[in-house]
Amino acid sequence: MERTYIMVKPDGVQRRLTGEIIRRFENRGLRLIGLKMFVPSREIAENHYGVHREKPFFGSLVEFITSGPVVAMVWEGTQAVRAARQMIGATNPLEAAPGSIRGDYAVEIGENLVHGSDAPETAETEIALWFQPGELLP
Ligand code: IDP
Numbered sequence: 320m321e322r323t324y325i326m327v328k329p330d331g332v333q334r335r336l337t338g339e340i341i342r343r344f345e346n347r348g349l350r351l352i353g354l355k356m357f358v359p360s361r362e363i364a365e366n367h368y369g370v371h372r373e374k375p376f377f378g379s380l381v382e383f384i385t386s387g388p389v390v391a392m393v394w395e396g397t398q399a400v401r402a403a404r405q406m407i408g409a410t411n412p413l414e415a416a417p418g419s420i421r422g423d424y425a426v427e428i429g430e431n432l433v434h435g436s437d438a439p440e441t442a443e444t445e446i447a448l449w450f451q452p453g454e455l456l457p
């Protein structure tokens with residue numbers, strides 16, 4: 320069993336796509352073991368996207384992710400990281416396959432609706448950043 324950190328970004332919440340996104344993960348057979356909604360602090364956003372600190376889009380990325388509520392989730396299942404990335408689609412929605420979340424609902428790289436961890440190690444780091452252990456189902 321593997322866990323992954325999934326987050327509906329502010330654009331996804333604002334566009335009322337939270338339910339659709341959750342439905343897709345449930346249908347795929349993953350298990351929801353943690354969920355909360357809040358406006359992220361600048362501190363947690365900068366930490367989460369720390370790997371992109373030197374990129375030209377880092378400032379606008381942090382601004383965007385702190386601009387409204389996000390839905391932070393942990394999903395569990397067989398190769399959950401890989402399964403979720405497949406369902407989310409490529410970073411640039413114009414390159415994301417139709418049938419993926421980004422491929423079905425987005426066109427802007429800066430407003431691509433959902434985050435998913437890119438590796439099991441990253442997932443554990445992100446889960447520890449966004450959740451207390453007691454907030455997750457055993
Ligand atoms: P990912 O979300 O598919 O893992 P990353 O490369 O980790 O993609 O980038 C994190 C987020 O930063 C992306 O989801 C996207 O919102 C934003 N981003 C990535 N590349 C660009 C870019 O070239 N311009 C603007 N925003 C970008």
Ligand code: MG
Nearest residue numbers: 434435436437
């Ligand atoms: Mg990433």
